[in-house]
Amino acid sequence: APAEIQVHDLIDSTNTHLLELARQGAAHGAVVLAEGQLRGRGRRGRAWCSPPGENLYLSVLLRFDRPVAALGAFTLVAGLALAEALNELGIRGHGVKWPNDVWHQERKLAGILSELQGEVQGPCALVVGIGVNVHARESGALPVDQPWTSLALVQPGAAPDRNVLAGRLLAQLFRAYELFCQSGLGAFEGLWERYDLLRGREVQVSGLRESLVGIACGVSPEGHLRVAAGGQVHHLHSGEVSVRPH
Ligand code: BTN
Numbered sequence: 001a002p003a004e005i006q007v008h009d010l011i012d013s014t015n016t017h018l019l020e021l022a023r024q025g026a027a028h029g030a031v032v033l034a035e036g037q038l039r040g041r042g043r044r045g046r047a048w049c050s051p052p053g054e055n056l057y058l059s060v061l062l063r064f065d066r067p068v069a070a071l072g073a074f075t076l077v078a079g080l081a082l083a084e085a086l087n088e089l090g091i092r093g094h095g096v097k098w099p100n101d102v103w104h105q106e107r108k109l110a111g112i113l114s115e116l117q118g119e120v121q122g123p124c125a126l127v128v129g130i131g132v133n134v135h136a137r138e139s140g141a142l143p144v145d146q147p148w149t150s151l152a153l154v155q156p157g158a159a160p161d162r163n164v165l166a167g168r169l170l171a172q173l174f175r176a177y178e179l180f181c182q183s184g185l186g187a188f189e190g191l192w193e194r195y196d197l198l199r200g201r202e203v204q205v206s207g208l209r210e211s212l213v214g215i216a217c218g219v220s221p222e223g224h225l226r227v228a229a230g231g232q233v234h235h236l237h238s239g240e241v242s243v244r245p246h
Contacts, residue, residue, distance in 0.1 A: 003027035008034040010052060013041050014059035015115055015129035021061070022117045022125045028063035029174070033166060040131065043100070043113055044242075046145075048131050055150070056132040056162050060170065062177050065123045072238060073185045073223030074177075075100040075114040078128050080188055081172035082110055083195045088168050089160045091151065095197035098216075098225045099238035102132075103197055106245070107149035109133055130169065134162055185223055192219060198245065203227060205234075207241035216243070 004027065011017055011034040018032045036052025050057055062074070079096040086094055086102070094104045100112035110132040118124035133150035152159040179187050193199070198216035205212040205227060214229025224235040225243065236243070 003029040005031040005033065008032065010034065010036050010038060012039045013037050013129075014057050015041060015113060015127050018059040018061055018127045018129075019115060019117055022127060026061055028061060030061040031170065032059045033057065041113060041129075042111055042131075048111065048113075050131065051136065054133075054135040056130070056134055056165055056169075058131075058166055058169065059127055059129040060173060062126045062128060062173075063123070064126065064181070072114070074126060074180055075112055075128070075238070076185065076192065076219065076223050077176045077180050077188055078112050078114065078130065078173060080191045080195060081176040082112070082130060082132070082169055084191070085165065085168040085172045086151075088172075089165065090158070091155060091160075093154065095195040096192070097197050098219065098243060099223070104149050104154045107147045109149055109151070109154070128173070132165065132169075134159055134165065184221075185219075186221060198225070198243065201245050203243045203245060205236060205241050205243050208236075 014032040014034050014037065021030060034057045037050035037057050040048035040050035040057065042048040076099060079100050079102055082102050083094060083096055094102055094109060097103045101108055102110040110130060113129040115127045116124055117127065133148060135152045136150040137152060196218060199218055201216055202213060203216045212227065212229055212234065214227040217226045217228050219225055220235055224237055227234045227236060
């Protein structure tokens with residue numbers, strides 16, 4: 001069960017706030033939710049526009065008391081936890097897009113930003129921040145650099161209640177955390193295969209010195225994306241590259 005759940009009206013960023021709580025010693029499982037964010041943050045320094053009242057903005061603190069192999073891979077696991085939570089709520093047609101997005105068909109539904117507090121080598125705390133477009137209907141306030149959608153748009157009239165979604169998501173996340181600590185990423189191979197939206201598709205990789213187009217073929221045991229191109233299988237690390245279906 002979560003140690004502490006804070007629900008804010010407006011906040012700068014649930015991740016920023018929880019990172020500060022982590023520095024002050026907040027317990028494993030602490031959760032921060034907000035109705036809206038003034039400075040919501042996305043990956044690669046991007047802003048995550050966070051209009052109040054419409055969507056889910058949630059951060060959870062997970063403590064690892066010993067170095068965990070491939071900690072960065074937990075972000076992949078968090079995406080799977082969200083995919084499973086949505087599945088439980090009757091949503092279909094969604095999947096994970098490496099490294100840490102959940103898309104519905106060709107549109108982004110949710111993003112995940114994991115941030116580490118402390119040393120990777122020692123005990124550390126991971127703040128996993130998840131933003132899910134729930135009721136958003138207009139592109140006005142949302143990031144428009146990528147095609148996006150929301151649960152209300154994919155499931156007209158039947159978008160899940162945000163509290164219910166938050167509950168399911170947290171339950172899935174804590175379950176995934178236990179399994180990840182015991183067995184690592186390997187335990188999630190089947191789930192990744194089930195939800196992998198890129199598998200078998202031609203992808204374009206940017207951020208490398210030379211641009212790469214190839215066929216996505218799953219993830220390695222370390223969580224790297226495998227892309228087959230020119231008779232070789234390239235291993236891509238998250239953070240360095242971005243991948244788009246081609
Ligand atoms: C991305 O796709 O770039 C990641 C977006 C992550 C957004 C969430 S919303 C809750 C948490 N607080 C933040 O400031 N960011 C994450």
